[in-house]
Amino acid sequence: MTYEAPLEKHPVNIREVVLGEGEKAQKIGGENTFPFHSFEGSLPNPPGLALEVLDMQPENWATWALDPFKDVSSDPVEWARKGVEEYGAEILCLRLLSTDPMGMDAAPEEAAKTVRKIVDSLNIPLIVLGTGTEDKDSKVLIEVARACSGKNLLLGPVLKGNYQEIAKAALEHGHAIVAQASMDANLTKELNIALCKFFPPEKIVVDPTSSALGYGMEYTFSIIESIKQFGLVDKDKMMQMPVFADIGIECWRTKEARESAEQGILWEATTGMTFLLAGANLVVFRHPEALRLIKSMISY
Amino acid sequence: MALKGAEIMKMLPKTNCKECGCATCFAFAMKLATGGVKLDDCPYIDPEVKAELEGAMAPPMKLVTIGAGQNAMVIGEEEVMFRHEKTFFHEPGIAVLISDKESEPDIDEKLARVKDLRFERIGNVLKVNLLALSNDSGDGGTFETLVKKAYETTDFPFILISEDTDILFSAAAMCADRRPLVYPVTNENVSASIPKLKELGLPAGVKGESLDEVIAVTSQLKDAGVEECVIDPGSRNMLDGIRDQTLIRRAALKKGFRPLGYPTMTFPCFMCRDKYEEALAASALMTKYAGIVVTSLTEKEFIFPLLVHRFNIYSDPRRPMTVEEKVYEVSQPDENSPILISTNYALDFFIVSGAIEEANIPAFLCIKDTGGIGVLAAWTSGKFTGEAIAEFFKKYDVENKVKHKKLIIPGVAKKLKDELEEELPSWEILLGPSEASDIPKFLSEEWKV
Ligand code: B12
Numbered sequence: 027m028t029y030e031a032p033l034e035k036h037p038v039n040i041r042e043v044v045l046g047e048g049e050k051a052q053k054i055g056g057e058n059t060f061p062f063h064s065f066e067g068s069l070p071n072p073p074g075l076a077l078e079v080l081d082m083q084p085e086n087w088a089t090w091a092l093d094p095f096k097d098v099s100s101d102p103v104e105w106a107r108k109g110v111e112e113y114g115a116e117i118l119c120l121r122l123l124s125t126d127p128m129g130m131d132a133a134p135e136e137a138a139k140t141v142r143k144i145v146d147s148l149n150i151p152l153i154v155l156g157t158g159t160e161d162k163d164s165k166v167l168i169e170v171a172r173a174c175s176g177k178n179l180l181l182g183p184v185l186k187g188n189y190q191e192i193a194k195a196a197l198e199h200g201h202a203i204v205a206q207a208s209m210d211a212n213l214t215k216e217l218n219i220a221l222c223k224f225f226p227p228e229k230i231v232v233d234p235t236s237s238a239l240g241y242g243m244e245y246t247f248s249i250i251e252s253i254k255q256f257g258l259v260d261k262d263k264m265m266q267m268p269v270f271a272d273i274g275i276e277c278w279r280t281k282e283a284r285e286s287a288e289q290g291i292l293w294e295a296t297t298g299m300t301f302l303l304a305g306a307n308l309v310v311f312r313h314p315e316a317l318r319l320i321k322s323m324i325s326y
Numbered sequence: 327m328a329l330k331g332a333e334i335m336k337m338l339p340k341t342n343c344k345e346c347g348c349a350t351c352f353a354f355a356m357k358l359a360t361g362g363v364k365l366d367d368c369p370y371i372d373p374e375v376k377a378e379l380e381g382a383m384a385p386p387m388k389l390v391t392i393g394a395g396q397n398a399m400v401i402g403e404e405e406v407m408f409r410h411e412k413t414f415f416h417e418p419g420i421a422v423l424i425s426d427k428e429s430e431p432d433i434d435e436k437l438a439r440v441k442d443l444r445f446e447r448i449g450n451v452l453k454v455n456l457l458a459l460s461n462d463s464g465d466g467g468t469f470e471t472l473v474k475k476a477y478e479t480t481d482f483p484f485i486l487i488s489e490d491t492d493i494l495f496s497a498a499a500m501c502a503d504r505r506p507l508v509y510p511v512t513n514e515n516v517s518a519s520i521p522k523l524k525e526l527g528l529p530a531g532v533k534g535e536s537l538d539e540v541i542a543v544t545s546q547l548k549d550a551g552v553e554e555c556v557i558d559p560g561s562r563n564m565l566d567g568i569r570d571q572t573l574i575r576r577a578a579l580k581k582g583f584r585p586l587g588y589p590t591m592t593f594p595c596f597m598c599r600d601k602y603e604e605a606l607a608a609s610a611l612m613t614k615y616a617g618i619v620v621t622s623l624t625e626k627e628f629i630f631p632l633l634v635h636r637f638n639i640y641s642d643p644r645r646p647m648t649v650e651e652k653v654y655e656v657s658q659p660d661e662n663s664p665i666l667i668s669t670n671y672a673l674d675f676f677i678v679s680g681a682i683e684e685a686n687i688p689a690f691l692c693i694k695d696t697g698g699i700g701v702l703a704a705w706t707s708g709k710f711t712g713e714a715i716a717e718f719f720k721k722y723d724v725e726n727k728v729k730h731k732k733l734i735i736p737g738v739a740k741k742l743k744d745e746l747e748e749e750l751p752s753w754e755i756l757l758g759p760s761e762a763s764d765i766p767k768f769l770s771e772e773w774k775v
């Protein structure tokens with residue numbers, strides 16, 4: 027029996043999505059093969075690795091999760107700056123936690139102001155996330171879209187119940203969106219189909235929702251893998267959007283991450299690495315050390 | 327590769343003599359294809375045809391056993407490239423590397439530590455499986471001392487590593503009853519290794535600098551009758567490792583290429599610059615098909631995430647882990663004890679009951695069958711709603727278990743509170759914490775009858 031390397035070629039590409047604008051803009055996606063399979067296909071863009079920033083003082087974070095930002099955690103602009111300047115983040119993910127209707131319930135205008143300040147002072151690609159509450163998020167994200175018109179932010183999560191309003195505002199002001207459908211590839215596809223009736227597919231990133239190591243990680247892993255299969259192998263155009271994974275929030279909730287700094291960092295980095303191996307194109311980390319580790323390992 | 331009944335039929339005697347217990351040769355062929363009968367049941371198959379059929383029907387990836395008895399590690403016989411296509415079957419072995427160049431106290435400490443790397447999670451024991459004993463000293467006596475110590479003080483299966491084939495096999499002979507994996511068997515030493523592997527009945531850790539080299543060695547072993555191999559394609563960085571593992575698995579599963587139809591072994595211990603990277607490389611290689619990962623890590627903080635990772639990836643996606651629906655009594659509750667409710671997702675049951683134990687306040691824990699789905703997803707899909715819980719209350723006569731009427735529900739299920747207030751109007755519904763880890767604090771501060 028003679029051996030011939032069983033390489034697989036796919037005649038299609040995952041869509042390329044641009045984040046941000048200007049010099050520091052970054053592209054994600056664009057590959058025509060599985061993650062890290064540069065031996066059989068092309069991966070024009072490395073995965074996007076984003077660092078999480080909250081727009082308010084975090085509560086109940088493990089000391090070692092907060093430590094890197096302890097001195098700036100009450101000021102989102104300084105927090106963002108430190109993330110970029112000190113920890114080398116090239117993409118930031120701002121979570122507008124202050125707008126949570128069950129929490130501080132801050133006004134959309136307030137939140138939008140913070141976003142604008144960060145955009146103006148750093149000008150790097152920015153993901154802006156609401157709290158997953160459909161009606162409040164649509165108010166907040168529409169306001170953010172307007173306040174940062176033309177900055178090509180990545181806005182989310184866009185859900186089944188609010189995709190029309192948010193996507194319309196994103197389209198009008200030139201932003202990309204994160205389309206979120208929970209843990210089900212068919213729901214991901216349905217939402218994409220609905221969106222693509224009026225929204226450009228090359229401005230959509232999908233979020234199948236993430237879960238942490240030990241707390242359902244295997245579900246997210248398999249759903250990302252199957253989305254990539256549908257896109258590349260079955261050539262399903264509605265499954266060729268880059269995949270987003272918001273893992274910091276999930277990982278640092280766990281008791282295991284709160285047990286020790288080493289274990290916490292590994293909890294997050296392991297979850298991130300696993301989703302990258304499944305095919306995630308954009309991953310949000312909370313701990314700068316977890317981000318740094320992943321970055322150095324995948325760019326060997 | 328699996329054969330279809332019709333293909334098998336062509337190779338049978340076609341006399342329909344019924345001696346196999348089947349009405350016709352065709353019926354026998356169909357049953358054989360699905361594993362309902364054995365080839366041996368037909369006494370008339372030509373021996374050559376039989377050998378061919380056996381080869382064709384064997385699983386595309388060999389099952390390999392390292393070690394003996396209840397600690398034996400069984401790897402291989404995987405059937406899919408992607409977990410969601412079916413499931414991954416045999417957890418990869420995690421092997422801790424110990425060198426005979428380390429000092430005696432270091433070795434003793436390491437052995438003790440490795441024995442302690444056992445954790446309970448959701449009713450399963452997660453543990454390190456193997457010791458990789460490495461002859462870096464180049465000295466036979468030193469290596470034998472290490473092997474002897476590991477043999478006498480632990481019951482792990484071994485991987486024996488030595489570049490010197492004589493040293494390798496004399497150490498192997500010392501512990502042959504524990505069925506170690508001997509490594510490396512290479513192009514250079516394969517001829518010398520074959521008689522010893524056969525004599526001792528051991529699996530071979532095949533190493534090649536390329537897949538072509540691996541193929542040459544496994545083919546030679548197979549021809550000589552050494553069936554159990556584990557392949558190291560020589561990759562010494564994570565991304566090359568992922569490439570090689572992927573190609574090996576694909577060649578075996580999708581092309582039916584026998585010379586690569588074996589589980590693999592990888593060496594994250596030689597791929598990385600620090601412990602964190604090593605832990606991550608090990609977990610990445612396990613995700614991407616490694617049959618064994620050899621690591622130098624022994625600290626709990628680094629090994630535990632790896633064990634949980636393996637447990638997740640090798641869990642069967644065809645059935646969620648569940649526990650039985652009922653009212654559990656945690657630490658002998660009485661009529662004044664609190665009542666909590668959660669789902670029958672195994673993880674929920676174990677974390678919540680664990681938290682109650684930690685609180686040291688006996689309680690009733692109602693576990694509602696949600697098909698193994700956790701709180702919020704179960705609520706959304708109607709399996710953990712006010713109505714469903716009210717029914718549960720009736721079915722298990724919860725009302726008569728205690729004197730009070732207070733029910734503690736998971737803090738994440740805020741809307742469930744309203745539903746329950748409607749469905750169980752005589753009950754006071756207490757919204758517990760969102761994280762089970764806060765249950766002890768919640769109970770000690772808030773629980774009063
Ligand atoms: C993994 C997952 C799945 C897995 C299921 C895993 C499982 N076995 O449960 C799958 C893929 C099957 C799934 C499916 C769905 N999911 Co889902 N899923 C998740 C995910 C990512 C993690 C959930 C999880 O397992 N958490 C870990 C467990 C341990 O958490 P838990 O059960 O809440 O328990 C914790 C606490 O509540 C507490 N606790 C538990 N019991 C008790 C009891 C008491 C008394 C107390 C005090 C505390 C307490 O302890 C635990 C640890 O702290 C979440 C999003 C997220 N990141 O949280 C979405 C999520 C739960 N899913 C969601 C949805 C909508 C669904 C679907 C209905 C959608 C669909 N695709 O159809 C389906 C329904 C499934 C079904 N067939 O019924 C939504 C729920 C929305 C909501 N109500 O807020 C979520 C929140 C995602 C989202 N943002 O939209 N999902």
Ligand code: SF4
Nearest residue numbers: 342343344346351368
């Ligand atoms: S014993 Fe063999 S020859 Fe006879 S019926 Fe069965 S399969 Fe056919």
